[in-house]
Amino acid sequence: MPPFLAAVAAIIGPQHLLTQPQDTAAYALDYRRRYQGLPLAVALPGSTAEVAALLQLCQAHQVAVVPQGGNTSTCGAATPDASGRQLVIGLRRLNRLRAIDTANDSITVEAGMTLAQLQQLAADAGRLFPLSLASEGSCQIGGNLSTNAGGLAVLRYGTMRELTLGLEVVLPDGRVLHQLSALRKDTSGLDVKQLFIGAEGQLGLITAATLKLFPLPTAHATAWLGVAGSQAAIALLSALRQAFGDRLTTFEIMSQACQQLLDKYHPGQLPFIQPWAVLVELSDSGDSQALQQQLVDWLATQTLGDGVLAHSEAERQRLWQLREAMSETQKRDGPSIKHDIGVPSSAIPVFLAECEAALTRAFPGVRILAFGHAGDGNLHYNISFTRPDNADLFEDEDSVNAIVYELVYRHQGTLAAEHGVGQLKGHWLQRYQDPLALQLMRSIKQLLDPQGLMNPGKWLSALGDE
Known part of the structure; x- marks a missing residue:
């Protein structure tokens, strides 16, 4: 064994160092199977002290580090390159509950805990951790923080940034930032933990977090509604907010093309197919039947298409399974050019109309699948063509992206609303992000990681030098 790997094994134990291709293969390929890497090895530390020792060792030997959680990134943010010289640090062994304080509604967990495990811990304590994602059974808290994940309940509870009270982070030189505070108010200087939320492991390695909990809702009112168009959907969103305030937890939309695709692979499960479908959920304390009746009474005053209310x-x-099946159903149907975009909710209808017109002019026969979290403006806007098997789909990716992103930013939006940037979108970020913001990002990267060893090849690397 080479001296460097022998030193890694001495820190974490030989059984936690993976070097054989059959053992490292799962860490070398991204979720969408677009990026295939070749790691030097995979290290699985079991404590913050071991992570700190690993980063000190890597800096001394000039070995680059790729932090990896559940490996659910859709933009290659956690995939090593093909050089065979990058050490993947997997966090699955850092999965402990450190503290839970129901009086303070806070919980401290390690970064390798899965989102589903955290949700269950909260529920067992009579509390709610509201982040909800289709990948919650495998994605890890460190990855959720590193991409500032949002999911299905941002409308009421916010993204991971809003859900985070404190962090523990190992810096590239091995120093440990201890900021696991459970305070909700602290004006003692800059809030430095915010640097690491959304940084995709390029500034340091998150090892633990203190997160907000909420009262566990006892009442839900959930409805699948049909509307005549996206403008009607956004008008419904505004009216629901006015009527129910923060009891409106979720507002999801799905185009007719998405509904037809779901019906193809899940026949007989959709309640109906309309120009647009909306999934609405209210949550509160008290009794579900009473909340459901409030929603039914209110909906009776609106002009809508078909509708189905969940009575149990x-x-x-x-x-919910219909909504959560959309991504996997599309993957089953074949490849697509995916966009995780965000625009103000009020701009969704005009963006959809303008973008469809522009794409149809440029690519006759284009198929657009639009769905997502309209309550916070985050759309999954995915493109495929009618050509057989979409064989040459990705040859057109840059041209498609140029059309989509130009309109996104015309409407004051973003190209990465919840999945991050990774190695997929760095050059686009450089084109559209504010130049001063890019300069500040480069300066922070240089300050914290002057040797460029933390997750190289991702979007901060793509920003280049000033």
């Missing part, structure tokens, strides 16, 4: 938890879960 089983019916509620069936409606």
